[in-house]
Amino acid sequence: MSESRPASIGFFERYLTVWVFLCMGLGTLLGLEVPALAQAVGGMELARVNLPVGLLIWVMIIPMLMKIDFGALGEIYEQRAGMAVTLFVNWAVKPFSMALFGWLFVKHVFAGYLPAGQLDSYMAGLILLGAAPCTAMVFVWSNLCRGNANFTLTQVAVNDLVMVFAFAPIVALLLGVSSIPVPWDTLLLSVLMYIVIPLAIAQALRARLLRTGPAALESALARFNPLSILALLAMLVLLFSFQGKALVAQPLVIAILAVPILLQTLFIAALGYGLNRRLRVRHDIAGPSTMIGASNFFELAVAVAIALYGFDSGAALATVVGVLIEVPVMLWLVRSINRSKGWYERAARVAAT
DSSP states (O other): OOOOOOOOOOHHHHTHHHHHHHHHHHHHHHHHHOHHHHHHHHTOEETTEEHHHHHHHHHHHHHHHHTOOGGGGGGGGGGHHHHHHHHIIIIIIHHHHHHHHHHHIIIIITGGGSOGGGHHHHHHHHHHHHTOBOSSTHHHHHHHTTOOHHHHHHHHHHHHHHHHHHHHHHHHHHHHHTTOOOOHHHHHHHHIIIIIHHHHHHHHHHHHHHHHOHHHHHHHHHHHHHHHHHHHHHHHHHHHHHTHHHHHHOHHHHHHHHHHHHHHHHHHHHHHHHHHHHTTOOHHHHHHHHHHHHSBOHHHHHHHHHHHHOTTSHHHHHHHHHHHHHHHHHHHHHHHHHHTHHHHHHHHTOOOO
């Protein structure tokens, strides 16, 4: 797999933290000042799928999924160590460690400070976060940590293939272990709506553009990227308007839910980075391999939480807290990975290639 130079970071991506926090604040304000509007938008459902959220998720992730080159899957062997770390951390560790952290802090350590009737719902939201490794934002994190673009594309392609088949069973398993009822019909519908269909649309668009030439695909992605970021920001406004009252009225709940999410993010990042270093994986491979596990496909987690339990549920609140935590923590991890490059390469004695 040839090494490629990271793409330049656009205006929106460069100041992503600013836009995210502005949209969180705007959404919360709308939820407090015009709750009827938030309730009306939240009630726009079909088969328990919130239509505005679903549409925004499609607009946001389809351009990201268009970048995936399934033809590059044959190159996995060249970077098999980094890919092995990605798959091991994302699917053998991450869902179960998130369930463990949730069980420890939500069901035991802080249980007395949380609404008793919402404990299972909070747990469900955390499980949904843990079972969904990042698909869209990992391209941004990879660029920021100077990751190998080809490897990033390949690992996202592999993870999406795994997610199509593994997301629903893993979520059902962990919900069952946590004694939470599993609405299989809604869960499978969510996988179809938020993974299978947008992936199929994205790959069909990619194939059509590539028939014209690679330049056509690059041009389309350049045009679609601002729409993708704007859809992300609009979705944040919606989600925080749904949860505006809860966010303001329950600051202690938000702080408690942030604890397992923060610990999970740091644990997974340390595990992924440490395993890559031990296996002497190149730093530009280790960066994206670490970031894809540390971040979440929170768009999927939020959408499924809303579909399964409702937009005003504890599960939806837990996934929204995941959004609140992820962006600043991931930016800190990007800086940490970049600053530790010299240490990483000396310690792992990675040979230049």
